[in-house]
Structure formats: C-alpha cells, structure tokens
Amino acid sequence: MAKSHKPVVWFPFAAGGTVIAFFIPVIVVLTFLAALGHIPAGLSYERMHALAGNGLGKLIIFGVVALSLWSSAHRLRCTCYDFGVRADTLVATVLYVVAIVGSLLSAMYLLQI
Amino acid sequence: MTQMKERLVQLEVLRYNPDTDTEAHFQRYEVTCYEEGVVLDALNKIKADIDPTLNFRWSCHMAVCGSCGMMINGEPKLSCHTFLREYEGVIRVEPLAHFPIERDLVTAPDDFMEKLKRVKPYIIPKEKKPISEGEYKQTPTQLMKFRQYSMCINCMLCYAACPEYGLDPQFIGPAALTMAHRYNQDSRDAGREERQEVVATHEGVWTCTFVGACSEVCPAHVDPASALQQMKITSSIDWIVEHLIPGGKK
Amino acid sequence: MSRRPLVRECPPTTWYFRQPRYLRYMSREITSVFVGAYCVLLVVGLQRLSAGPAAWEAFLLGLRSADSIVFHLLALAAAVYHATTWFNATQKAMPIQIGEDFVPGNVISGAHYVAWAVLSVVILYLAGVF
Numbered sequence: 001m002a003k004s005h006k007p008v009v010w011f012p013f014a015a016g017g018t019v020i021a022f023f024i025p026v027i028v029v030l031t032f033l034a035a036l037g038h039i040p041a042g043l044s045y046e047r048m049h050a051l052a053g054n055g056l057g058k059l060i061i062f063g064v065v066a067l068s069l070w071s072s073a074h075r076l077r078c079t080c081y082d083f084g085v086r087a088d089t090l091v092a093t094v095l096y097v098v099a100i101v102g103s104l105l106s107a108m109y110l111l112q113i
Numbered sequence: 114m115t116q117m118k119e120r121l122v123q124l125e126v127l128r129y130n131p132d133t134d135t136e137a138h139f140q141r142y143e144v145t146c147y148e149e150g151v152v153l154d155a156l157n158k159i160k161a162d163i164d165p166t167l168n169f170r171w172s173c174h175m176a177v178c179g180s181c182g183m184m185i186n187g188e189p190k191l192s193c194h195t196f197l198r199e200y201e202g203v204i205r206v207e208p209l210a211h212f213p214i215e216r217d218l219v220t221a222p223d224d225f226m227e228k229l230k231r232v233k234p235y236i237i238p239k240e241k242k243p244i245s246e247g248e249y250k251q252t253p254t255q256l257m258k259f260r261q262y263s264m265c266i267n268c269m270l271c272y273a274a275c276p277e278y279g280l281d282p283q284f285i286g287p288a289a290l291t292m293a294h295r296y297n298q299d300s301r302d303a304g305r306e307e308r309q310e311v312v313a314t315h316e317g318v319w320t321c322t323f324v325g326a327c328s329e330v331c332p333a334h335v336d337p338a339s340a341l342q343q344m345k346i347t348s349s350i351d352w353i354v355e356h357l358i359p360g361g362k363k
Numbered sequence: 364m365s366r367r368p369l370v371r372e373c374p375p376t377t378w379y380f381r382q383p384r385y386l387r388y389m390s391r392e393i394t395s396v397f398v399g400a401y402c403v404l405l406v407v408g409l410q411r412l413s414a415g416p417a418a419w420e421a422f423l424l425g426l427r428s429a430d431s432i433v434f435h436l437l438a439l440a441a442a443v444y445h446a447t448t449w450f451n452a453t454q455k456a457m458p459i460q461i462g463e464d465f466v467p468g469n470v471i472s473g474a475h476y477v478a479w480a481v482l483s484v485v486i487l488y489l490a491g492v493f
Binding site: 129131132134136137187188210211213214215220221253254257258274276279280322323324325326328329336338339342343346 | 366367368369370371373375378379381382384385388392452454455456457458460462463464465
C-alpha cells in the first residue's frame with residue numbers, strides 16, 4: 001500500500017475551510033445588504049477599485065476566493081461519494097477543474113484592475 | 114430491604130442461524146426485569162427463562178471488557194451500559210452494524226482484529242535495552258499526551274457508528290488508527306514511520322471525512338475523530354517535507 | 364460446524380437516514396454547495412469590477428431581486444453553519460497541552476469564535492456598515 005497524495009487536495013481544503021469560516025459569512029452579509037438595496041459605502045466602485053488595486057488587496061481577495069472555491073469543490077466531491085455517486089475520479093476532475101478555472105479567472109480579473 | 118421495582122420489557126431481537134437461515138429476522142420477546150436493569154440483563158433473562166438458543170457476547174457487565182456491543186434502537190451501545198428505564202415501548206436490538214453476523218447478536222470481529230495488528234499497536238523503541246538497564250521512564254506530562262487514547266476497550270462501537278467504514282470496508286477505521294496515534298504520541302516509542310505506511314494511505318486516515326460519530330458513541334471517551342484529524346495534519350506536513358522541501362527525507 | 368457469517372451491506376444512497384447525527388453531518392457537507400455557488404458569484408463580481416464603474420454598479424443593482432435575497436439567505440445560513448462546525452472542530456484537530464493538562468476544548472473553540480466576531484465587526488466597520 002502506497003502512501004497517499006491526498007494532502008495535495010486536503011491541505012488547501014483545510015486552509016479554505018478556515019478562510020470560509022472567518023471571511024465568507026461577513027462577505028455574504030455585505031452583498032446581502034446590497035441585495036436589500038442598502039449598498040454599504042465600502043462596496044462603492046471607488047473603494048472596491050482601491051482595494052483590488054493594491055498588491056496586498058489583490059492577494060487577500062485572491063486567497064479568499066481561490067481557497068474557498070477549492071475547499072467547496074473538495075467537500076462537494078466527498079459529498080457526492082456520500083450520496084452514492086461512485087464515479088469519484090470524474091466528479092473530482094470536474095469539480096477541481098471548476099475551482100482551478102475560477103481561481104485563474106479571479107487572478108486575471110484582479111491583474112486587470 | 115426495599116422492594117426493587119419490576120417492569121415488563123418488550124424486545125425485538127435480530128436472529129440469524131447460519132445453519133438454517135439465509136436471512137436475518139426479528140423475534141419479539143416479553144420479559145419482566147428490574148426497573149434499574151440494563152438491556153444485557155433483559156437478554157440474559159430471555160436466555161435463561163424463554164429461549165436458550167439466543168446468542169450474544171458479554172463478559173464483565175461493567176463497561177470494561179467491550180464484548181457486549183450491539184445496536185440498540187439503531188445506536189451502537191454497550192448493552193451492559195444501556196439502562197432499560199431510558200426506553201419506552203419496544204426496544205430493538207441488533208448486532209453491531211457493518212460487521213458480518215456470526216449468529217444472532219454475535220458479529221465477526223476478524224476484520225477489526227486484522228486491522229488492529231496492521232498499525233503495530235505496541236511500543237517500538239528506538240533501541241531495545243536489556244532488562245538490567247531498567248525501565249523506559251516517562252514523566253506524567255508525557256503520559257498525559259496519549260493517555261486518553263489508551264483507554265480504548267476494542268468494543269468496535271466506533272466501527273458500527275462510522276458510515277465511511279460501512280461504505281468502504283477497506284478503511285482501517287477509527288479504533289485501529291487511534292491506537293496508531295496512541296503509540297505515535299508515546300515518548301518511549303519510535304515507530305511512527307513504520308505506522309505511517311498504513312496510516313498515511315488512502316485506506317488509512319484519508320478515507321475519514323470527519324463525521325465524528327466514532328467519538329459520540331465511544332463508551333470510553335477516547336475521541337477517535339480527534340486522533341484522526343491530528344494524523345491528517347501531521348501526515349500532510351510529512352507529505353510537504355517529503356515532496357516540496359529540497360533535502361526533505363525520501 | 365463451519366462459519367457462514369451474514370454480510371449486510373451499508374445502503375450507499377440512503378445510509379444517512381439511519382441516525383440523526385448522519386443527517387447533521389450531511390447538512391454540514393451540503394453547505395459546500397451554497398458556499399461554492401457564492402464563490403462563483405464572487406468571481407463574477409471581480410469580473411464586473413475589472414470591467415469598470417458602469418459594470419460594477421450594474422452588478423450591484425443586479426443583486427436586488429427576490430431570488431438573490433433567497434440565495435443570500437441560504438448562503439449566509441450555510442456559511443454560518445460551516446463556521447460553527449469548523450470552530451467546534453478546532454479543539455479536536457489542534458489540542459494544546461500545557462504541562463500535564465490540556466487546555467479545555469471550549470477555550471480553544473471559544474478563542475476562534477471571539478476572533479471571528481472581532482474580524483467580522485472590523486470588516487463591517489471598514490465597509491462602512493456602521
């Protein structure tokens with residue numbers, strides 16, 4: 001029995017789980033306020049552009065989005081198995097590819113700002 | 114002497130006779146037991162007074178030996194530690210889930226025993242020293258580091274609770290992996306690398322999805338879920354050292 | 364007498380109905396669907412932001428619909444549930460031993476909750492919510 005390479009996918013999952021726990025609820029609250037019509041001042045174009053315009057801001061936004069995407073993709077993969085879907089390789093490939101494409105797109109958009 | 118109160122208990126027990134049956138079926142029993150009794154008492158009363166063919170394992174009747182594990186109303190329990198007064202109506206008693214039924218409530222523990230051996234659940238010292246050199250000493254702090262994990266009584270309730278073991282019987286499972294952690298954490302032990310050959314595989318910690326049921330049903334408060342989570346973290350760090358750091362081992 | 368053990372299979376698509384704790388576990392896992400979908404919304408948001416002020420304003424206005432409000436409520440519930448299960452698990456994954464004793468688990472989880480609350484308030488403040 002060979003040692004597993006699972007840490008490659010599990011480590012970013014664990015990191016992403018922590019990021020989701022700390023950041024996603026409050027970010028959801030911000031866009032929820034926008035959905036209710038009370039757009040927070042911090043979501044104005046100027047403020048958001050300034051945040052995404054500097055290096056540190058880009059890095060934070062990218063880290064939150066990429067790790068959260070990966071974590072969700074990995075957990076969803078396990079959930080599919082738990083629901084009885086046994087095509088694990090296919091499920092894993094599709095979900096991880098979606099997460100990676102989402103991360104690459106985010107990086108691209110951030111670099112354009 | 115105060116009179117002990119009695120009550121009528123109804124049990125629905127899963128029966129299987131390997132010599133005659135191809136399927137298991139439920140059989141209903143009614144028996145009078147002491148109010149303060151446990152499910153195991155009811156089973157013993159049935160065996161003594163009603164049906165001597167009923168098979169089940171037990172030994173200590175005090176939650177120490179770990180042999181009377183059963184599913185009681187769908188929950189893995191030690192039947193000697195499950196009080197009748199906590200139940201109303203018919204109590205459904207089945208053999209431990211996820212294990213093959215040998216006969217009635219007796220399951221085959223072979224798979225668990227084989228897996229337990231594979232994790233080398235014993236101290237592997239760095240260097241063996243002769244008895245004349247004395248004992249391998251340990252401070253209370255070093256003892257406390259693993260003591261909780263050494264309380265396992267091998268009752269296999271955690272295996273019956275773990276859906277991932279039920280879905281993939283290759284999984285080494287909670288108790289055996291926890292035993293690996295117990296020895297890895299022992300200051301007298303140097304066998305972690307050998308155990309990693311089992312622990313860090315797909316069938317090892319990586320089949321666990323942290324359902325946490327193992328820890329909830331453990332009658333000895335061992336918390337296998339925590340042991341497995343910790344081993345996932347250390348195994349991940351191992352992987353990074355081995356593959357990403359130049360000059361890392363292997 | 365030879366052994367003829369009866370092997371029972373764990374039903375692969377319905378096992379989680381067997382115990383309430385399995386349903387709790389599955390709810391935790393399903394939060395990934397809503398959190399994942401919300402992350403896709405964030406990627407779209409970044410695209411709109413990079414496309415200039417008009418696109419960003421349109422994106423924010425586009426969030427104002429009944430569907431969006433329902434989606435946000437689901438995402439919020441999922442994210443908060445994920446956070447609580449995650450912080451509760453920290454004490455299992457990272458126990459801290461000081462001398463002979465272990466730091467009580469709820470102190471470790473509690474510290475995470477405090478950090479979470481502080482961080483959330485700071486972000487809300489910086490975003491001009493109050």
